Amino acid sequence: MTDKPILEVQDLSCHFVVKRDLLGRAKARVQAVDDVSLRLMPGETLAVVGESGCGKSTLGRLMMRLIEPTTGQVFLDGEDITALSHAELRARRRHVQLIFQDPYASLNPRMTIAETIAEPLKLYNILPASKRRARVNELLKLVGLRPEQANRYPNEFSGGQRQRVVIARALASEPKAIVCDEAVSALDVSIQSQILNLLKDLQARLGLAFIFISHDLSVVKHISDRIAVMYLGKLVELGTAEQIFAEPRHPYTRALLSSIPVAAARTVRPPATERLEGDLPSPIAPPSGCRLHTRCPHAREDCKSVPMVLEATEDGHANACPFWRELPLADLGLSGREGRDPRLEALFAAFERFAEQGRATP
């Protein structure tokens, strides 16, 4: 890895206007992303996690300038893409690709797989028409599909195969980074691990960097180098996957981790010091100070006014709770939880039962 980020966002905010007065002036805004700074290094996987509505997808789209930031900048390979014209931006977009959750919705049902994968080759003028088919075949093989499948339509493929096609199309533009927005969430658990393995394999072969957006901490643990945790548009913690799982510091991260179910049929209720109270506040009028204070089990008076800024310790592990050293922390029992995705547990249990039956049959 070099020390120059492939993608960087600085003080990035996106406030959507959701209500206007008769004169068209903004009356209410959703603070979807608020003052976020992050760097993605070449070849790295950075996960962005948090509850639904915390701003993960908006952040992913801002990184590609698919939506315009309210304030802040996005740098791609050192170049500020928020300052580019739309024509200039189009040329740069090939370097960052986006993979969505739903492989059904992101493929055109009227285009063959070959046409779909060849699209970026044509759009970005990467190859002349005569060489595109050979490249499509290469890309199909790279994602574990067969060139003979190239003339088929998306409806002839399973969910996992379609996601492979989406990945092949993303690779066609030779990106340096891919934003995976809940890229495996819609897939069965066994297919999820195949796609995750494929992404890891492609990363090793092609030196790709990934932003991996997910609400599922047990998925990101195994594939991420670093993890950024978001709450109500703000970054609350940032560290290596090991730091986040071994020593979660922010009460929000701790609550997220302690709510990972331990086993398929058994969930352990987290201790009161690690549980959030109440519902997610409205992002239109987020709480003052630390946005978590209305739900935090450790909240004190100061939290209503304390600025929500990431502070890093020497090891680079950053979090936005200035009081984290003083928190009376319970043992989260993470050694029993880490990576124990309940769906995987169910799958392993099914395998074991199957093996048992096999042994019992003469």
Ligand SMILES: Nc1ncnc2c1ncn2[C@@H]1O[C@H](COP(=O)(O)OP(=O)(O)OP(=O)(O)O)[C@@H](O)[C@H]1O
């Ligand atoms: N175009 C939009 N106009 C108005 N509000 C929006 C728009 N897009 C997103 N939001 C709001 O911004 C906030 C963040 O949404 P976002 O989709 O980024 O969250 P998320 O963490 O990705 O959630 P999910 O996992 O459910 O997709 C939410 O309150 C959402 O309702």
